[in-house]
Amino acid sequence: xxxxxxxxxxxxxxxxxxxxxxxxxxxxxxxxxxxxxxxxxxxxxxxxxxxxxxxxxxxxxxxxxxxxxxxxxxxxxxxxxxxxxxxxxxxxxxxxxxxxxxxxxxxxxxxxxxxxxxxxxxxxxxxxxxxxxxxxxxxxxxxxxxxxxxxxxxxxxxxxxxxxxxxxxxxxxxxxxxxxxxxxxxxxxxxxxxxxxxxxxxxxxxxxxxxxxxxxxxxxxxxxxxxxxxxxxxxx
Ligand SMILES: Nc1ncnc2c1ncn2[C@@H]1O[C@H](COP(=O)(O)OP(=O)(O)O)[C@@H](O)[C@H]1O
Ligand SMILES: [Mg+2]
Numbered sequence: 698x699x700x701x702x703x704x705x706x707x708x709x710x711x712x713x714x715x716x717x718x719x720x721x722x723x724x725x726x727x728x729x730x731x732x733x734x735x736x737x738x739x740x741x742x743x744x745x746x747x748x749x750x751x752x753x754x755x756x757x758x759x760x761x762x763x764x765x766x767x768x769x770x771x772x773x774x775x776x777x778x779x780x781x782x783x784x785x786x787x788x789x790x791x792x793x794x795x796x797x798x799x800x801x802x803x804x805x806x807x808x809x810x811x812x813x814x815x816x817x818x819x820x821x822x823x824x825x826x827x828x829x830x831x832x833x834x835x836x837x838x839x840x841x842x843x844x845x846x847x848x849x850x851x852x853x854x855x856x857x858x859x860x861x862x863x864x865x866x867x868x869x870x871x872x873x874x875x876x877x878x879x880x881x882x883x884x885x886x887x888x889x890x891x892x893x894x895x896x897x898x899x900x901x902x903x904x905x906x907x908x909x910x911x912x913x914x915x916x917x918x919x920x921x922x923x924x925x926x927x928x929x930x931x932x933x
Pocket of ligand 2 (some may be wrong): 741742743
């Protein structure tokens, strides 16, 4: 599904140029659950922005489903984001005085999906993310941290993406709530076949993936298959 070859990313130019990625290569197969782990500043978010077609590499190639995205223009990148990729960010901002259901419907407005179908798909993806129907009409500022992150996952799923990219999705959560979120990703991977790339600086979190790529200072230190640790808290 993903083929990354010798990707570099340089921010700025001249004296202030900074190379955040220094030649990164890996493949990710359809249906894999992989973690990209590294300390703060190692280039994880930079890499995720490239994988998510939010940015392009300075050099190297990135192929998604056989298509070279390194050279696409903004419109083509936006199309891919809309149809193939779901994002879960740590700094996820739901609209506070808006219902859970409406928050999840939002990406579909941009995708041009009609109202009735938007509602139906939002409800389905909330259920897949483990939200109970009684919460659908709650305002998002009435939710707990774990519930907010489930809404974030539902929102990432609503365009039916084959690839889910999650940047530090458990970063603001206590351990127990984090386990629930990781269990949700495992379920989406196992039962729904989604390819998941989980970005984290925490080894405990990375162990929930099937494979871990370690990066440091913009370079890959290791890329290993791993015995997946099952999340303790499965959603009901
Ligand atoms: N837009 C930018 N302009 C300049 N430097 C940046 C920019 N974004 C990130 N960097 C630098 O690139 C390095 C990697 O950043 P980042 O990818 O955010 O790392 P991580 O997500 O692993 O913490 C850091 O040193 C950061 O300061
Ligand atoms: Mg980051």
